Amino acid sequence: MADEPNFIDLFALTKITPQSVVEKFGASINSSFFDASNILGGLKIKGLIDFTTIFGGQNSVTITDLGHKFMDEAASKVNLPLDHLDLAILVQLSGGKRSLNDLTTTLNILPRDLSLHLYKLMQQSYLSAEFRNGILNLMLSEKGFMQAKAGLPSPVPQSASQQPSAPSQATPPYMQPQPAPQAQPAPQNISAPINAQAQQQAQQHMANTQQQGNLDEMAQQLQQRSKSNRKEIGLAIAVIIILAVLLLYVFKLI
Numbered sequence: 125m126a127d128e129p130n131f132i133d134l135f136a137l138t139k140i141t142p143q144s145v146v147e148k149f150g151a152s153i154n155s156s157f158f159d160a161s162n163i164l165g166g167l168k169i170k171g172l173i174d175f176t177t178i179f180g181g182q183n184s185v186t187i188t189d190l191g192h193k194f195m196d197e198a199a200s201k202v203n204l205p206l207d208h209l210d211l212a213i214l215v216q217l218s219g220g221k222r223s224l225n226d227l228t229t230t231l232n233i234l235p236r237d238l239s240l241h242l243y244k245l246m247q248q249s250y251l252s253a254e255f256r257n258g259i260l261n262l263m264l265s266e267k268g269f270m271q272a273k274a275g276l277p278s279p280v281p282q283s284a285s286q287q288p289s290a291p292s293q294a295t296p297p298y299m300q301p302q303p304a305p306q307a308q309p310a311p312q313n314i315s316a317p318i319n320a321q322a323q324q325q326a327q328q329h330m331a332n333t334q335q336q337g338n339l340d341e342m343a344q345q346l347q348q349r350s351k352s353n354r355k356e357i358g359l360a361i362a363v364i365i366i367l368a369v370l371l372l373y374v375f376k377l378i
Contacts, residue, residue: 129170129194131224131239132260135253136163137172137191146175146183159258167191198243206276209233209241214250214272217264224260 139152150160164185167173172191175183187195209231216230227242228235242262245251250268254261264272271277 127170128235129172129239130228130235131242131253132163133167133170133172134194134198134239134243135255135260136167137187137195139255140173140185140187144185145178146185149185153255153258155255155258162258198240201240201244202247204244206271208276209237210245210250211272211276213238213241213245214264214268217251217262218269218272222261222263224262227262 136153139149144152146161146164147157149164150157153160153163155163164173168175170190171188172194174186174188176186178184212231213227216227221227221230224238224242228238231238242251242253245268246253249265250271251265252263254263
């Protein structure tokens with residue numbers, strides 16, 4: 125909105141003093157008389173200032189009630205903590221934005237709201253502003269640049285230590301804490317030796333079982349060997365008998 129006050133108007137209002145006159149206001153904002161007249165003319169159209177002719181033909185500059193209201197509104201927000209819009213402004217400035225028009229176009233926010241946040245950031249030393257030849261330049265401070273990179277600060281939780289403590293009162297003797305009874309020795313764990321003994325018996329049983337299995341296996345091997353020996357002996361006897369029969373048959377033939 126063309127008639128809505130912006131940060132240029134707010135910053136120019138801060139430069140106006142009771143001694144300000146139109147003819148010398150350019151020196152207050154590092155601008156020429158022509159540029160200063162344009163800025164003052166914008167303030168006049170928006171109803172933020174008024175001109176009064178004084179002795180000598182000069183025109184004094186006075187802030188109207190509407191201008192004071194605008195400045196008071198900006199001052200009321202100075203001590204507020206940083207919010208997301210403040211951080212967005214710092215990020216845009218750290219990215220190279222310098223002019224108010226660039227910020228307004230990029231953020232797409234009402235000029236009045238943007239001016240209030242810029243004033244808060246300036247008062248909290250996150251940025252600085254200056255007029256140069258009728259143009260307002262915005263620059264980040266080191267604090268503002270570091271904050272733009274760090275993001276919003278974490279909220280500080282209210283600790284219990286901040287709460288007011290109740291006044292201490294003398295405790296009557298009958299309400300004083302009695303000494304705690306001495307702790308009885310913990311009962312010994314009887315099940316531990318029993319479990320160890322049972323585990324030892326189980327291991328011994330497993331060892332005996334394994335030995336018994338080995339003995340059975342050896343007995344089976346001996347039985348197999350004895351059977352094979354018997355077979356061999358039987359075969360030898362059969363061979364001897366056959367040979368004896370053949371010899372007898374041969375003797376008979378002779």
